[in-house]
Amino acid sequence: MNIRTAKLIILLFAGSCAAIAGSLFKEHMEYKEAVVASPFLSEVRKLSDYSDAVKGSVNDANVYIFNGPTPGGTVVLLGGTHPEEPVANLSAQIFTENVHPVQGRVIVINRINTSASMATRMGEAYPRFYHISTPWGVKKWRYGDRLATPLHSWPDPEVYVHYPSGQNLAYMDVRNANRTWPGRHDGLLCERTNYALMELIRKEKADIVMDFHEAELEYAVENTIVVHEKGQSVAAMASMMLTSQTFDVPIGMEFSPKALHGLSHREVGDHSDAVSYLVEVAEPMLDRIRGITDEELLMSGKDRFVMKAGEYKLLYSPIDESGWPVEKRTARHVATLMTILQVNNMLAPEKTIILEGIPDYREITENGLGAFFQNPDEAPQERVFYD
Amino acid sequence: MKKKMMYLLLLLSIVSFPFSSLADTPKLEGPYLVTTCGQSPGAVMVRMSALQAGVQAEHNNTLSASDLSGKDVKTLIVTTGTSMKGMGAAGTNVDKEIARCSELIAAAKSAGIVVVGAHVEGMARRTDSSDEASIEAVMKDADVLLVIDDSDSDGFFTEYARKHEKPLIKIKDALAIGPVLK
């Protein structure tokens, strides 16, 4: 075979690889997630309605607003801060699709860092999508990375100097939507996103902000509520009630460190009147020691290598053969928020928020998540949106 | 008549069974003062659980020996187990926490205050050497130990109480703290 023919074959091979990979990346990037808002939706705004800092950017998210008939407090729910933690997104969307506010207001953003959901983490072989079976078919979401993609925010600085504290953080954390609070108007993508979110929180006079997360079992801050000092009584009570009455694995509580900047539980509380909460639940997919990295692991949370690490007491969360299924993880987040509201209503009755239509812990774990997502093809089109 | 009496006794023993384990544990008396050795939220939990049971418990995460003077306190509860986030938030570390609490406990004992060493956040606060250090520092000087079932899931506190001949109050979970303080 002469060299010309060989090169042609090589070029065809490499070109095919690039085309296949490129089309898979493109499909992931362009996939739109259908959201059927609850019938009690008041309005949908864009994040850029609160600040032009995100106008025209990929992170100009949908803001779903639900006003109850009786005045009360306002809670803002943030999903998708780290899109490699899918339960954060699913928990927020459970509220978007089911909530019936009886008193007070609920504002939900299903994905605050859309950019990070448009590509998975390099070198980790993550699945591109995850799926949930519903009574009407299979619903699909984008799986993503912890950080905004470099396609939308590049280059990273040599050292990321957090604004306004001046604290030095790791360079890539300038693309981490939970290291760039409270943000700045003329910063990079995540700084601008968080600035716009702060504007939303301030302009909507939010009383409570909840940021949903997941964490590896090797991480010490696990199965816990991290809270700004303004909310420590509520979080302590919620943690005790959930541990005593609802959860099989206890949920703890941690104070937000004052000297660690850029995180929602610190900066939202410091730069607004809202009390900021962040909740963590165990996601074995994130553990370094995990086995095969696929959708099965993501959804079931079952991994024998992580279990082995548990046997050697290397983990901060228990794990057994039943794993950490996505239903249980989501149910914990939903129940945690509802319990925080319940306690807050007792301690601050003037800021009462009463929500109906939200499934409880048992309903989610027994019926699965699919029962709580609506069919976008059959729903009234004025209630169907895409994230 | 004798048969009726036996039934009555049987019924009484069944009804009183859940409380029998508390029979030889000391009765705690207020007013209560609560602090933490390690800046974990355990002390806030004690205050909230007490509040729910209708008991007032004053809470101060940085309580020092000098704060005791002039206070009407009968019981000091010191929760153990550490939080790196909490210690970071308070600008302290485990050594400083142990020094503060040791001094505080000594002052409380000399003032005739009953000292309760508590561990109320489960195994999540028994993971590292800092947790171990705070537990050891407080429990060795405590008059009474108060722990939840999860904290003692490996029998550590039961064994500790037996070995050091200290009364142990063991409760289901943190929500059950309040009724014990009533």
Place this chain on the structure above:
Amino acid sequence: MDMLTINSVVMILYYFITTFFLLAMVRNFIVTRDVQEALLYAVVMIPFVLRLLRLK
């Protein structure tokens, strides 16, 4: 000049750098007479192409 503009300028420069190295690899691919080297150049070109197309 604000930070955002500087960042955008640097980002555009990165794309020029990517193009430069891609062209260099294309040239080497054309001139080489070694099949193994040609295969290596072709495979290494893939991420550069995907980056220029803003796919990864």
